[in-house]
Amino acid sequence: MSGDPGGLSTSSEAADLWSRYLHLQLGRRSGAAQALREVHRADPGFAVGRAAAGLLVVLAGEDSFDAAAEVSAARSGLARHDWERSFVSAVGSTADAGLWRAAPQWLDHHRSFPADLIGFQVAAFVLLHSTRPEAPEQVAERIRVSLDAVGEHPLLLGMSGMLAQERGDLAGAHRLASRALELDPSGFDGGHPMTHVFLESGEHAAGLSWLEEWLPTADGRAPFSGHLAWHAALHELALGDPDAALARHRQCATWPGAGGLVDGASLLWRGQLWGHVPSGTAPWGVPWADTLAALAGGVPTTFLGVHALLALAAAGDVDGLRRMAVDSAGFTAPGAAELLPPLAEALAAFVSGDVGRAVDLLLAEEPRVARYGGSHVQRAVVEDTLIEALVRSGRVEEAATRLRLRLDRRPVAPPA
Incomplete structure (x- = not known):
C-alpha cells in the first residue's frame, strides 16, 4: 500500500x-x-x-x-x-x-x-x-526512484507529465496524463497535466471542450477544482470570450488560502491587462485581505509571493507594492529576497503609469522568471505584463515580435 x-x-x-x-x-x-x-x-x-x-x-x-x-x-x-x-x-x-x-x-x-x-x-x-534551476531534474530523479518502489501511481505519473510539458515534450506529457487517467479517471493527477498539454499546444477549443466534459467527473468540492476552472478561463480568454472567463473568476478566487489567491489574482490581472476589467477593480469582492496581511511579514514560497504582488497590482495598490519591494528584501523563503523586490518595483511602475520604467525592469527580470516556481502557463503572466507595457510605451513592434515568437515556439502535439 x-x-x-x-x-x-x-x-x-x-x-x-x-x-x-x-x-x-x-x-x-x-x-x-x-x-x-x-x-x-x-x-x-x-x-x-x-x-x-x-x-x-x-x-x-x-x-x-x-x-x-x-x-x-x-x-x-x-x-x-x-x-x-x-x-x-x-x-x-x-x-x-x-x-x-x-x-x-x-x-x-x-x-x-x-x-x-x-x-x-x-x-x-x-x-x-x-528557486534552483536544477530542481525539475532533481524531482524527475526522485519520481523515478519512487516509481521503482511502488510501481505506477497517478501522483507520480501526473507529476512526470507536468515536468514533461515544462520541457516542451507535449507528446510525452499527453502519454503520462492519459495513463494517470486510466488508473484514476476522475483524478486531478491526470487531469491537470492534460489541461497543460492543450494550453501549451494552443488547442484552446479542444482543451475547453475536454475540460467541460471532464470537470463534472472530478471532485468539485476539492480546492484544486478551482485551479482547473482557471485553466478553462485561460482557454476562454484565448478564444475571445472574456465574459465566460470572468464568470469563472469567482470559482477560482474564493477558495480560502493560497489557492484562491494564486488563481484569482492571476486571472484578474490578465483581465485588467487586456481591458476586460477596469484597472484596480474586481467583478466582485475577493477574500484576499487576510491572506495578503498574513504575507506582509514573509511568504512561504517565492511563487506565492509573486501572486501576492499580482493581487496588489490588481487592486491598484502602488503603495502596497512599494512596501513589498522593501519588505521582501528581508524574506527568508528561498529566492524571495532576490526575486520579489525587482518584480514588485516593476509592477508598481506599471500600475502607476510609468510603463517605460516597467519595461526596463521587466526586461531585466525576464531571465530569472523561470525560478519563480509553478508552471510555464502560470509564469507567462509576467511576459503578458511586459508585452502590454511595451504596447503602452509605444514599442509596438517589439511587442508584436514577442507575440510572434510565442506562437512560433509553441510545440505542435495533437492532444488526441
Whole structure:
C-alpha cells in the first residue's frame, strides 16, 4: 500500500481507513481531514496518523486540527518501523522550525523511504519551490526512484507529465496524463497535466471542450477544482470570450488560502491587462485581505509571493507594492529576497503609469522568471505584463515580435 513502506503500527481497521486517507490526500480530493479523523477514532495512538494531521496544519492550513497537540501525540504514539519514526521526526521538525529548515530532513526521508508518497509530496514541493534551476531534474530523479518502489501511481505519473510539458515534450506529457487517467479517471493527477498539454499546444477549443466534459467527473468540492476552472478561463480568454472567463473568476478566487489567491489574482490581472476589467477593480469582492496581511511579514514560497504582488497590482495598490519591494528584501523563503523586490518595483511602475520604467525592469527580470516556481502557463503572466507595457510605451513592434515568437515556439502535439 503506497504510504506504508515496511508496514503500519496500527490495527487493520485503522490501516484500511489510512488507505482511504491516502487516496484522498494524494489525489488532492476533498474530505482528507475528515478521513484522518476517522483514522484517529480507530487508533488514537497511531503515530503516523497523528503526524499526518500536524502536517495538514503546518503545510495546508487545515485549522480543524491543533498542530502542537497532533505532533505531541505523534511523538508519544506507536511507531515500530523506521519509516514511521523518520516521518514523525520530519513532521515534528517542520512544526518546530518551519518547512525550509526541515527541508533537508524531508529530502533524506524520501531518499531512505521512497515508497512513502506523502514524504515524496513534501520532498518534491521543497525542491520545486527552491528557486534552483536544477530542481525539475532533481524531482524527475526522485519520481523515478519512487516509481521503482511502488510501481505506477497517478501522483507520480501526473507529476512526470507536468515536468514533461515544462520541457516542451507535449507528446510525452499527453502519454503520462492519459495513463494517470486510466488508473484514476476522475483524478486531478491526470487531469491537470492534460489541461497543460492543450494550453501549451494552443488547442484552446479542444482543451475547453475536454475540460467541460471532464470537470463534472472530478471532485468539485476539492480546492484544486478551482485551479482547473482557471485553466478553462485561460482557454476562454484565448478564444475571445472574456465574459465566460470572468464568470469563472469567482470559482477560482474564493477558495480560502493560497489557492484562491494564486488563481484569482492571476486571472484578474490578465483581465485588467487586456481591458476586460477596469484597472484596480474586481467583478466582485475577493477574500484576499487576510491572506495578503498574513504575507506582509514573509511568504512561504517565492511563487506565492509573486501572486501576492499580482493581487496588489490588481487592486491598484502602488503603495502596497512599494512596501513589498522593501519588505521582501528581508524574506527568508528561498529566492524571495532576490526575486520579489525587482518584480514588485516593476509592477508598481506599471500600475502607476510609468510603463517605460516597467519595461526596463521587466526586461531585466525576464531571465530569472523561470525560478519563480509553478508552471510555464502560470509564469507567462509576467511576459503578458511586459508585452502590454511595451504596447503602452509605444514599442509596438517589439511587442508584436514577442507575440510572434510565442506562437512560433509553441510545440505542435495533437492532444488526441
